[in-house]
Amino acid sequence: MQIGIAFGALADSLKEQLREQGYVMPQPEMRSMQQRMHEAINLRVLGFLTPSEADKVERRIFKAIQSHARPSVARLRQERANALQAETEAKE
Helix, strand or coil: CCCCCCCCCCCHHHHHHHHHEEECCCCCHHHHHHHHHHHHHHHHHCCCCCCHHHHHHHHHHHHHHHHHHHCCHHHHHHHHHHHHHHHHHHHH
């Protein structure tokens, strides 16, 4: 699973970023992770975290996001269709 998440005041919401990449997350975890992202951004902007500390915090949040995110049904269907197409092309 390869997910890319942008942190920052101008970044799309976590829900939107995951949806664009074909992933979903249960709503309680989504709210919690989004709140953690906002808190990390605020602490960085207000100067309570050094850049290296903020990077560590963002990595921890990212790992938590990865553990809760799951491929959406549409993504699973697309991956299956791609696998079948590759299989068919390989036989030809």
